Amino acid sequence: MTHPTLAAGQVERHLRARRDTGRRLLMPYVTGGITPGWTDYLKAFAAAGADAIEVGLPFSDPTLDGVTIQQAGDTALARGANTRRILADLSEVRDLGVPLVVSTYYNLVLHDGPEAFCAALRRAGAGGLIVPDLPVHEADELVDAAAAAGIEPALLASPATPQPRLAEIASRSRGFIYAVSLMGTTGERAALAASAAGLTERIRHVTDRPVLLGFGISTPDQAREAGRYADGVVVGAAVMRRVLDGAGPEDLRAFVATLRQALDQE
Template sequence: MTNPTPGPTPAAGTVERHLRARRGTGRGLLMPYLTAGITPGWTDYLRAFAAAGADAIEVGLPFSDPTLDGVTIQQAGETALARGASTRRILADLSAMPDPGVPLVVSTYYNLVLHDGPEAFCAALRRAGVAGLIVPDLPVHEAGELTDAAAGAGIELVLLASPATPQPRLAEISSRSRGFVYAVSLMGTTGERAALAASAAGLTGRIRRVTDRPVLLGFGISTPDQAREARRHADGVVVGAAVMRRVLDGAGPDDLRVFLATLRRALDAGSQPGV
């Protein structure tokens, strides 16, 4: 099937400009994830992530029914909620922290967006210094209202694609996504895995055929070797469960900086010709 001729590409926002610029240097992109409110000084982790070489940071708003998340992220969300974490408190914490120097992308479920309404929610994100938004349970054909609200607030709404996404729908997702396209490496929930899913290569290849927007591969990226392999197919990786397992086990910001630095080196090595 022939893909429709794309229309004019909208001007890239903060997230996409930043990722494109870093990709343009040959760099593999690294976006670690943190469940917001997980510890009293949780924003210290964000600064450590940036110091370790993160190109963007995903900040998860804890939700009581995280259907796409595995055990680790579920436990992290429960821990944060038990501490009294809420959207308003989290955004207040983000507003109070120094600029980390890389874009912050909030991820959450659509229920939390609807609680205040898309326009108010996106405006609150912008005031807190957030540049992007991921809503994994929002399908592209129902994303119109949030797309408009996000654009009006200057927030880049990132859409997800999976190995089961048909090619025409994949083209639509790639066209309507902002910031980057989030490639879900396998059908399933988040979590650490022993190897990169075989479906990852095919999915990223199909996305690349319909867009030059940055493609980040997530779900199951846990080790430097997996990050290096993922870099062969995608522009970079999203690392969540491997980070949060360490946080839940008591690792502090400096410990996570060391861990993420190993992923940074792996991505850099994977960006070298012939590697």
């Protein structure tokens, strides 16, 4: 049964429509299965003004994740979280009004095969997919499988990505471009990386697809600054640190609301 949260293929249309009103986009992240009743965080994010929500499928060897997201993944795995259980939980979520974007490593995609994996995402109500360890020159099989299932794969671009490859990433991505603000892992930072502005400018030379900036955006002030360059921000470690410290859905609603307010002031 098709999930009512979002029809197939509409992540990009949703984000573009909001961006085109002048709104800066906000995508908070949560590790699936991190707590009992973890999907209540999704409802809190939507209530706080998120424009999309990233749901991470925990993996035992998360090469691009920093300490906080690694700890969150370990906690979820210790609770018995796995892809099927997380997607089953997602399938019970209704009427968020914003797209769900699943993120994970390619090993988990290969476990069932790209076709079956993407079909399972769609049945669970997800509209987008991020696979950070999949380079664009190896992405054809997954991109084709995703298209067949109505899933929009967003590829990553970093400050070190050469311009010709950046154009290829922009061409192959759907939904949005995930701009990695710095060379390194996820995690909270004291300041927005200086490389963020240049990267987003280079992406804009090759596409008008929405650009979301992630890695290291931790505070409302950093979100506001990032919103001067990109169409929106992804906030993960700052959210998950609060969850690991015991914050409940209402606490996270309040935090995400401060990010929303900061972006709206830009």
